[in-house]
Amino acid sequence: MNRYRNFVHICYADDSGRAGVVTFTGLLVRADGWNCLMHCWLEGRRKLATEPSWRVDKHAELHANQLTKKGAGRFCEAGCQEPACSGCTEADSPDCCGAPCCASRCCRRGYFENKFSTQVARDSAYRIMMTQLARCEALTVTTLACRTRNTAVAYDRFVNHLDQWAIETETSVLVFLDGPQGPLDVSEMAPEAAQQERAMAGRNAAPYRRTHRELELGPRRVIEDPQMMDSKYSQLIQAADLVAYGAYQYLWSAGTWPSGDKHGKPKDTVVSAYRRLEQRWLPGSDHGITWTGGA
Structure with a gap:
């Protein structure tokens, strides 16, 4: 039985990568499983907030690059x-x-x-959040790795990857993408300033909208334009960021980028935590990752 069929999927997406490879990671959740995913994530946030020697602010943005680095960021x-x-x-x-x-x-x-400034605490926090996400049976995790330096090209490949998956599994996908969405509260802004920020957000999103609109209308299964969401205001975009970082660290550990004194080295603890999502990785992928060429 096709467990995806006739369900709309929501995709929370974020990018990562370095030195000639751009990745986009998507957390795909069936619309009827969204409550489960949010519950699992918030339960992880609760654990971080109630750990007596951490007390991570439940409203603090969890950004992977800071969360996994000793002493970085301000979370408590x-x-x-x-x-x-x-x-x-x-x-x-x-x-x-x-x-x-x-x-x-x-x-x-x-x-x-x-x-919470210690590396042990940071590694534990990341592992907790990966474990919590893995508990949601409605979740599918996919990362597209593209050999390019152009983020717009990589996003185009990512959307086509989602569209093909949706066609094959007889579902549809609505994408929420990390990015500026314009001011949410303009009560204390001059009208001109608010208009400028909205216009800038619109320009930044233009390449991503173009990708969606270039899909052939008849058979396409990625519906609507991408919905831009600032990670500061979205728990599940933050979740996508953490998973994208895990996929990035795994690719680094697998030799995608050089490591050593001049290049740094991948974080084994992050890679280990990322592996907890194994049951949620897209079937047929390599550790949740699919490769494609660039331009």
Whole structure:
């Protein structure tokens, strides 16, 4: 039985890559399974937020490049991720709780020593989120790797990849793509500034819209223009970013790009966590990845 047939799929997509290879990763979820995917993701966010020595802000954007790097980014509710010292008192900070805190006074909201800056914590957080995504049976993960330096070319290949998959599985796909979508709140903006930002967002999205509109109308299964969504405001675009980063690290570990003193090296912990999605990888792909030529 075709488990995809007659369902519309939502695809949350983000790009990655380097040095002559651009990748696009899509999280494909059946419309009737969207609640499951969101539940699994938010359960992961809850685990990061309630870990006593982390307390990752549930509204903080999870960006993979920062999340997986020791000390990078600012994710915690207290606004601080540094090791504690013992020098903070009420005399130092009027709103200090009196507990040990760090030099940037993370105790002002009542939290104690935060250990989220450590590499062990970052690796654990990434693994938790991959594990949570893998629990959603309605999810299919696909990455298209394209030998090109042109992101628009890679996106064109990606959309055609989605369209062919949708034709073969008798489904349809609506794409949500990471990118600026224009201001969401213009209440404090001058009309001219708001109009300029909207126009810029529209221009940035033009190559992606063109790809969709060049699909042959009759048989196409990728429907509508891409819906641009800023990752800061979308949990599942953030999920796509984390998975795209895992696919990128896997490709690096497989020799797609050089490694060593001058080039850095792939993160084995990220690759290991990415493998937890194995049951969700697109059937017939290589670790969830499909290669295509570029131009």
